[in-house]
Amino acid sequence: MSLPSSIDATVALLESADYVADRSLATSVFLALTMGRPLFLEGEAGVGKTETAKVLASALGRDLIRLQCYEGLDAAHAVYEWNYPRQMVEIRLAEASGSVDREQISRDIYSEEFLVRRPILQALEDHESGPPVLLIDELDRTDEPFEAYLLEVLSDFQVTIPEFGTIKAQEPPIVIITSNRTREIHDALKRRCLYAWIDYPNAERELDILRRKMPECSERLSAEIVGFVQSLRDRDLFKMPGIAETLDWAAALASLDAMTLDSQTVDDTLGVLLKYQDDIARIKGTEATVLLEQLRANMATKAAAQ
Amino acid sequence: MTELGREGRLADNIMHFARALRATGIPVGPGSVLDALKAVETAGISRRDDFYWTLHSVFVHRREQLDLFDQVFHLFWRDPKLLERMLGLSLPSLAADFQDHKDPVARRVAEAMGLGDKENQPQEDELEFDMTMTFSDQESLRQMDFDDMSAEETEAARKAIARMRMSFERIRSRRLTPSSTGDHIDLRRTLREAHRSAHGIIPLHRVRQDHRPPVLVLICDISGSMTGYSRMLIHFAHALTNDRHRVHTFAFGTRLTNITRDLRNRDVDLALSKVAKRVDDWSGGTKISGCLHDFNRDWSRRVLGQGAVVVLVTDGLDRDADGGLAHEMTLLQRSSRRLIWLNPLLRWRGFEPRSWGIRTMLPHVDAFRTCHNLDSLEDLARSLSGEDRSPDEEMKRWLTAA
Numbered sequence: 001m002s003l004p005s006s007i008d009a010t011v012a013l014l015e016s017a018d019y020v021a022d023r024s025l026a027t028s029v030f031l032a033l034t035m036g037r038p039l040f041l042e043g044e045a046g047v048g049k050t051e052t053a054k055v056l057a058s059a060l061g062r063d064l065i066r067l068q069c070y071e072g073l074d075a076a077h078a079v080y081e082w083n084y085p086r087q088m089v090e091i092r093l094a095e096a097s098g099s100v101d102r103e104q105i106s107r108d109i110y111s112e113e114f115l116v117r118r119p120i121l122q123a124l125e126d127h128e129s130g131p132p133v134l135l136i137d138e139l140d141r142t143d144e145p146f147e148a149y150l151l152e153v154l155s156d157f158q159v160t161i162p163e164f165g166t167i168k169a170q171e172p173p174i175v176i177i178t179s180n181r182t183r184e185i186h187d188a189l190k191r192r193c194l195y196a197w198i199d200y201p202n203a204e205r206e207l208d209i210l211r212r213k214m215p216e217c218s219e220r221l222s223a224e225i226v227g228f229v230q231s232l233r234d235r236d237l238f239k240m241p242g243i244a245e246t247l248d249w250a251a252a253l254a255s256l257d258a259m260t261l262d263s264q265t266v267d268d269t270l271g272v273l274l275k276y277q278d279d280i281a282r283i284k285g286t287e288a289t290v291l292l293e294q295l296r297a298n299m300a301t302k303a304a305a306q
Numbered sequence: 307m308t309e310l311g312r313e314g315r316l317a318d319n320i321m322h323f324a325r326a327l328r329a330t331g332i333p334v335g336p337g338s339v340l341d342a343l344k345a346v347e348t349a350g351i352s353r354r355d356d357f358y359w360t361l362h363s364v365f366v367h368r369r370e371q372l373d374l375f376d377q378v379f380h381l382f383w384r385d386p387k388l389l390e391r392m393l394g395l396s397l398p399s400l401a402a403d404f405q406d407h408k409d410p411v412a413r414r415v416a417e418a419m420g421l422g423d424k425e426n427q428p429q430e431d432e433l434e435f436d437m438t439m440t441f442s443d444q445e446s447l448r449q450m451d452f453d454d455m456s457a458e459e460t461e462a463a464r465k466a467i468a469r470m471r472m473s474f475e476r477i478r479s480r481r482l483t484p485s486s487t488g489d490h491i492d493l494r495r496t497l498r499e500a501h502r503s504a505h506g507i508i509p510l511h512r513v514r515q516d517h518r519p520p521v522l523v524l525i526c527d528i529s530g531s532m533t534g535y536s537r538m539l540i541h542f543a544h545a546l547t548n549d550r551h552r553v554h555t556f557a558f559g560t561r562l563t564n565i566t567r568d569l570r571n572r573d574v575d576l577a578l579s580k581v582a583k584r585v586d587d588w589s590g591g592t593k594i595s596g597c598l599h600d601f602n603r604d605w606s607r608r609v610l611g612q613g614a615v616v617v618l619v620t621d622g623l624d625r626d627a628d629g630g631l632a633h634e635m636t637l638l639q640r641s642s643r644r645l646i647w648l649n650p651l652l653r654w655r656g657f658e659p660r661s662w663g664i665r666t667m668l669p670h671v672d673a674f675r676t677c678h679n680l681d682s683l684e685d686l687a688r689s690l691s692g693e694d695r696s697p698d699e700e701m702k703r704w705l706t707a708a
Contacts, residue, residue: 071612072480072516076494084493106501140611143481143518163498182611183521183552238603238637278633 003033003060018212019048019055020205028196029056038154038175040190043198046242049178052198053135056174063132065173067119069142075149079159081116082109090114110163121159124169131171140179144186151189201243203230209243214250224261225250227295229273232283241273249273263289316351317343323382324365330378331465332371338364357383460538464574466680467541476517477613477643488514520615520643521552525601527620528585529559529592535650535677539619542683544569544577554609558597559587564605594624594663598634606641616642617686619677621651624663631663635670644672648686652676659707674704 004010007023010030014021021029029052032039041049057064067078087109094105117125123134139147153159154175158168177193179185201209207226210217217225225246233240241249249272258265266288274280283291324339342364349360358379366375484492495511503509524543528536536557543555547569554566568580582588610616616638624631639645647667651657653676659665668674676682 070480072482074481082494082497084497087497102501143479145481181608183609236603278637 004030006030013059014052014055017055017059019051019059020201020208020212021052022199022201022205025052025196025198028194032176032194033174035194036172038177038193040185040193040195041176041178041198042181042195044200044240044242045180046244047198047200048243049198050135050137053133053137053176053178056176057133057135060130060133060174062129062174063127064135065119065123065132066135066137068137069139069146071141071143073142073146077118078146078149079118079120079153080161081118082163083114083116087114106163112164115161115164120153121167123173123175124157124159124167126170131169131173134173134175136175136177138180139177139185140182147186147189151186151192154189154192200233200240203227206230206243206246210246210250213247214254216254217250218259221253221258221260222250223299224295225253227299228261228266228291231291231295232273235283235287237274237279237282238276239274239279245273245275261292261295263292266292316346320346320361323361323378326378326382327365327375330374332365332374333367334365354383463538463680464541467538467545467683477520479516479518481516481518482513483516485512485514488512490514519552520613521554521609521611522546523609523614523616523642524553524555525598525616525618525620526555526557527559527592527594528557528588530589531592531621531623532619532650533589536619538683539648539677540565540569540578540581541574544574548572554605554614556601556605557581557585558592558594558601559585559590560593560597561587562597562600562605563587592620592624594620594622594667595631595634598638599630602634602637602641606638610641613643615644615646617646617648618671619648621649622647622664622667623661631666632670635667639670639672645670646673646675646686647671648675648677650676650678653678653682659704668704672701674701 004013007027007030010033011021011023011026014026014029028039031037041052043049053066054064056062090109091105094108119134123132136150139150156168157172158166160166175193200206203226206229207222210222210226214222229241229246229249249269252269252272253261253265256265256269263285267284270280270284270288274283320342321339324334324342328334342361345360345364346357349356351357361379362375366372482488482490482492484495490513492511492513496508499511500508524539524546526536526539526543528540540555540557543553547553547555547566553569554564555569557563557565563585565581565584568584569577571577571580618638649664651664652674659668675686677686
C-alpha cells in the first residue's frame with residue numbers, strides 16, 4: 001500500500017487498523033512518512049507507542065522489524081554477528097580436506113551464509129513489500145554508546161561490516177523509536193527525528209478505542225469505564241492508568257460478566273488498573289465510591305441534556 | 307640542570323611562577339616545571355623576550371591561556387621578590403595597578419596572586435591576610451565552614467571544588483569489554499586475530515562485564531537556612547556534571563526546579579548565572595515534602611531509571627509539617643540505589659536529631675553526612691566511590707538517637 005497523501009489520509013489509514021490517533025500524532029506520522037525521517041515517540045507507559053509502529057506496518061502492508069532495547073545492547077545483537085561455530089567447523093573442514101589456501105578460506109567464512117542478521121541489518125535490506133517499519137523499542141533502556149551508534153546508522157542508513165563491505169538501504173526504512181523517558185535521550189539523536197508526545201487520550205477518543213477493541217462490552221459499561229478512568233487521571237496518582245490498562249480492565253470486567261460498575265467490582269479489580277500499592281490504597285473504598293457517584297451524576301445530567 | 311640547581315634562586319622562582327600560573331587556572335603540573343627548568347637552561351636567560359617565549363612554549367597549551375600567561379609573567383618577573391612580599395602582605399602599589407583593570411582576565415590574575423580588590427571589603431583585612439596564603443596553600447580553608455567564608459574564601463573554595471576529581475563506585479553493566487582474565491570468550495576478536503597469525507595456534511581473546519558509574523541525582527535545598535551551603539553544593543554539582551556523564555541536579559525551596567542543563571555549561575560563572583535566572587525561590591522558605599512529592603511524581607521515573615544514587619542536601623527543617631514527608635522519603639529511597647542525606651547541621655558537635663522533619667526523614671536514608679566544608683565534600687566523594695562503608699554503623703547511631 002502506498003503512503004498516505006495527507007494528514008486526513010493518515011488518520012484514516014491508522015483507523016483502518018483500529019488505531020484511533022489524535023491529530024497531533026497523525027500529523028507527526030504523516031510528516032515522518034513523507035519526509036523519510038525517523039519518528040521519535042515519547043509518552044507514559046501504556047499509551048500506545050509500540051502499537052503505532054505495529055499498526056503502521058500492518059496498515060501499509062510492510063514488514064515490522066523490532067529491536068527491543070536493553071542495557072548493554074551492542075552491535076553484535078543489534079546489527080550483525082558472524083556465526084562463529086559454523087565458521088570454525090568450516091575452517092576445520094577445510095583443514096581436513098587439505099586445502100590450506102588462507103585467502104580462500106577467509107573469503108569463504110566471511111560470506112553471506114555465515115552472517116547472522118540482526119534487526120538493524122534486516123531493516124536495511126530489500127524487502128518485497130517495500131521498505132520495512134523498523135521499531136526501536138524503549139531506547140531509554142540502552143546506554144549512550146548505543147545511542148551514538150544509532151545516530152550513525154540513522155544518518156545515512158548504512159552499515160559497514162569490515163570483512164564484508166558496506167550495506168546500504170536502497171530505500172530507507174520507516175524508523176519508529178519509542179522511549180518511556182526513564183532517562184533523557186541525547187539531543188543529537190532527537191534532532192534527527194520528528195518528535196511526538198503521546199498523551200493519555202481524551203474521553204471521546206478513549207471510548208472510540210474501547211468500542212473498537214472491546215466490542216463485547218455494553219455501551220453503558222464502556223462509557224462508565226472511560227468515565228471512571230478519566231476521573232482517575234485527574235487524581236494525584238504515582239502512575240496513571242494508560243489506555244492499555246483501560247483495555248485490560250474492560251476485558252477483566254467483561255470476563256466477570258459485569259453489566260455496570262459498582263464499588264465492590266471496582267475494588268476487586270482495581271489491581272488491573274493501578275499498579276502501585278500506594279495508588280490502590282488511596283483509591284480503594286471510599287474514594288472509588290465517591291468517584292462512582294460523581295460519574296453516575298455526570299452521566300445522568302448528560303442523558304437529561306440529550 | 308646543574309647550574310640552575312646550584313644557583314637555586316631561578317629554579318625556585320620558576321617553581322613559584324608555575325604555582326602562580328596554576329592559581330589562575332592554567333593547568334601546570336610538576337612535569338612542566340621540570341621541562342621549564344630544562345628549557346630555560348637550554349635557551350639561556352640573557353634576553354628577557356627569549357625567557358618569556360621559553361616559558362610560554364612550556365606552560366601554555368591553549369589559546370585562552372595566552373592573556374593569562376602574559377599578565378602573570380609581567381607581574382611576576384617584574385620584581386623577583388614579589389612572591390615573598392605577596393606571601394607577607396599585600397603590595398599597595400601593585401594592587402593599585404590592578405584596580406584600574408576592569409577586564410576579567412586581569413582581575414583573575416590579581417586574585418590569583420592575592421591582590422584582591424580591597425576597597426570593597428575594608429573591614430576584612432585580617433581575613434584577607436589569610437587569603438593571600440590560600441593560593442599556594444589550601445589547608446586553612448579545608449576546615450572552614452562555608453557559611454563563615456568571606457567572598458574571596460568562597461572563591462578559593464570554589465576553585466578547590468572545581469579541582470576535585472572523584473572516583474565513583476562502579477556498578478556492573480551488561481556491556482562487555484576486552485579483558486585478559488575475562489570469563490567469556492570473545493569469538494569475534496579471536497577469529498579475526500586468528501587470520502593474522504601465521505602459525506596454527508589460535509589465542510583465545512576474552513571479555514568480561516564492563517562497569518559503569520551509577521547515575522547521580524542531586525537534590526539541593528536552596529532555602530534561606532541553607533544559603534551558604536547550597537551555593538557551594540551547586541558548585542560541587544557543577545564540578546560533577548562536567549566531570550562525568552549522567553548527573554542530574556535539582557534545586558528546591560518552595561518549588562522544585564531542574565537545573566541540570568544550566569550546569570552543563572563548562573564555565574562555572576556562566577552556569578551559575580543561568581541557574582540563578584531559572585531558579586526564583588533562592589533563600590525563601592522550604593517545603594520539603596511538597597517538593598519531594600513533585601520529584602517523585604514528575605522526575606523519579608525519568609532520572610532514577612538505571613540504579614541512581616540520590617544525594618539529598620537539606621537541613622531537614624520543614625516549614626509545612628504535613629504528614630506526607632515520611633511517605634515521600636520512602637518512595638524516594640525505594641526508587642534509588644542509595645539515598646545519601648547531606649545535612650550541614652551535623653557540623654555542630656552536639657547535634658541531635660530532634661526536629662520533627664529530621665526525625666521523620668532519618669529512617670529512610672542510607673547515609674547521613676555533613677557538607678559544611680571542603681573536607682566533608684571530599685568525604686562525600688569518597689562515600690560515592692564506595693570505598694567507605696562505615697557510615698552503616700554511623701546510621702545506626704543516628705537512628706537510635708532519633
